[in-house]
Amino acid sequence: ILNVEQSPQSLHVQEGDSTNFTCSFPSSNFYALHWYRWETAKSPEALFVMTLNGDEKKKGRISATLNTKEGYSYLYIKGSQPEDSATYLCALYNTDKLIFGTGTRLQVFP
Amino acid sequence: EPEVTQTPSHQVTQMGQEVILRCVPISNHLYFYWYRQILGQKVEFLVSFYNNEISEKSEIFDDQFSVERPDGSNFTLKIRSTKLEDSAMYFCASVLGARVSNEQFFGPGTRLTVL
Numbered sequence: 001i002l003n004v005e006q007s008p009q010s011l012h013v014q015e016g017d018s019t020n021f022t023c024s025f026p027s028s029n030f031y032a033l034h035w036y037r038w039e040t041a042k043s044p045e046a047l048f049v050m051t052l053n054g055d056e057k058k059k060g061r062i063s064a065t066l067n068t069k070e071g072y073s074y075l076y077i078k079g080s081q082p083e084d085s086a087t088y089l090c091a092l093y094n095t096d097k098l099i100f101g102t103g104t105r106l107q108v109f110p
Numbered sequence: 111e112p113e114v115t116q117t118p119s120h121q122v123t124q125m126g127q128e129v130i131l132r133c134v135p136i137s138n139h140l141y142f143y144w145y146r147q148i149l150g151q152k153v154e155f156l157v158s159f160y161n162n163e164i165s166e167k168s169e170i171f172d173d174q175f176s177v178e179r180p181d182g183s184n185f186t187l188k189i190r191s192t193k194l195e196d197s198a199m200y201f202c203a204s205v206l207g208a209r210v211s212n213e214q215f216f217g218p219g220t221r222l223t224v225l
Contacts, residue, residue: 004152032210043114044201046213089153093210096166097143100153
């Protein structure tokens with residue numbers, strides 16, 4: 001059974017702090033890794049789909065890196081804002097379905 | 111911007127009753143999914159659907175579950191006889207095509223509570 005892990009489980013930061021979280025996954029038979037941002041009562045919103053080892057993607061203050069050989073991806077948020085408060089999910093693509101991690105719940109205090 | 115919609119947002123039912131959860135995927139998407147998240151656990155895959163048939167299903171998706179795309183727009187998940195352990199948030203998702211780099215677009219979920 002494929003297992004995707006995320007750490008930390010939760011994170012509390014002050015506005016303006018930069019932060020990062022980790023997603024770990026089995027490195028064999030890798031196809032793609034998805035990052036989602038999920039606010040309560042809303043649809044999980046796709047942030048990045050990463051496919052190549054060494055990939056680095058950026059969307060505004062959020063960026064992500066991928067290491068498929070060692071099986072991890074980092075998500076970085078630069079200068080966190082209260083509106084960044086959400087659960088960040090990573091998911092490994094495997095034969096037509098996504099296998100999710102537990103998520104990292106981020107709370108940014110003003 | 112096109113989005114996946116789901117109804118109802120919250121469904122409360124008695125154990126043993128049938129429920130139908132409804133989804134309207136993005137109109138030109140071809141692949142459809144149901145996932146669920148039991149409170150405090152990971153989001154887990156239930157079933158994928160393409161070309162009017164199930165392409166893959168998980169161990170959770172037993173004979174009590176069924177999916178249907180009754181017309182060109184709706185995608186439904188039916189639970190025939192609900193159990194307490196079916197209480198969860200159910201998410202529908204759709205994808206444009208089969209490329210591994212394609213995003214899966216999720217709906218906001220239906221919270222199912224079985225009493």
